[in-house]
Amino acid sequence: MAQPASVTEAAIDTRGLTKRYRGGQLAVDGLDLAVPRGSVFGFLGPNGSGKTTTIRMLMGLIAPTAGSARVLGEPMPSAVRGVLPRVGALIEGPALYGHLSGRDNLVRYDCADPTADPRTRGARVGQALERVGLAAAAGKKARAYSLGMKQRLGLAAALLQPRELLVLDEPTNGLDPQGMREIRALVRELAAEGTTVFLSSHLLDEIEQVCTHAAVMARGRLITQGTVGDLAEGVRGxxxxxxxxxxxxxxxxxxxxxxxxxxxxxxxxxxxxxxxxxxxxxxxxxxxxxxxxxxxxxxxxxxxxxxxxxxxxxxxxxxx
CATH class of the missing domain: 3.30.70.100 (Alpha-Beta Plaits)
Known part of the structure; x- marks a missing residue:
């Protein structure tokens, strides 16, 4: 197994991170994960492997049973108020107001950000819509959006502000092949700008095309982590x-x-x-x-x- 990066190098660093639910179910078991800053990091695992539970702990949505997690160098969940404004996230699909337009949904998201300057809100919303290819559908009610369009709108919400870290859970869910290519291109563009991207996906081809590093989970435990090239080269030809x-x-x-x-x-x-x-x-x-x-x-x-x-x-x- 590749050795974890140091805390100073890692955008995400966990040590012995564990989550046990009531009834004794062990969802995540002693996870030592290191996500290098500036990487596009793929997070892989079969059904029930603990990926989503891990992400929820990293974002401060649930508390770990044991162990520790640091995001952008800060302990979570105690530093959640200072960390989350630096993080964009799309987890388990976007939460949208169906009766509002795509643009008005983004305005609501932006208003909820205490660091967002209201004087430049319109420009931010317009740029985010343009970046995910929804400018032409910005006035359409969100309830009429396809699944792929909703995914794009959720990604736009995550990109309203410049982010040091972007956490994406199945970002191409519901997208057609052209949309998937566009999102992959956007992820590469964000990484080139210095954003660390943490990408959970069940599409191995997607991970191999866009990610620089990856980790594999199974039954709540980390199996391996390292560069994508090293993981693939470890398999016999x-x-x-x-x-x-x-x-x-x-x-x-x-x-x-x-x-x-x-x-x-x-x-x-x-x-x-x-x-x-x-x-x-x-x-x-x-x-x-x-x-x-x-x-x-x-x-x-x-x-x-x-x-x-x-x-x-x-x-x-x-x-x-």
């Missing part, structure tokens, strides 16, 4: 052979220590052994000597999805 002779290829590959062999049409894939993997050039030569016609030969690096499944034993549906 797969050998991919294109051939019109799959049965013969499978036999030769098995004899040379390749495991987990799968045939899909003219493609044969398998896992390279973790200990003493064969030389790829010699493996290719062995196929040729056995009169296997090789049309393509190479390796695929492990993906974040491969790493997640290897760490948790869970499939791709990891919402929680």
């Amino acid at each position: 797969r050998l991919v052979v294109g051939t019109p002779d799959p049965p013969e290829a499978v036999r030769v590959l098995k004899e040379n220590g390749i495991v987990g062999l799968v045939v899909d049409g003219d493609l044969v894939t398998g896992e390279l052994p973790a200990q003493d993997p064969p030389d790829l050039a010699e493996l290719n030569a062995a196929l040729v000597r056995a009169d296997v016609r090789v049309r393509s030969f190479g390796t695929q690096r492990g993906s974040l999805e491969d790493a997640f499944v290897a760490l948790t034993g869970e499939g791709f549906d990891v919402d929680g």
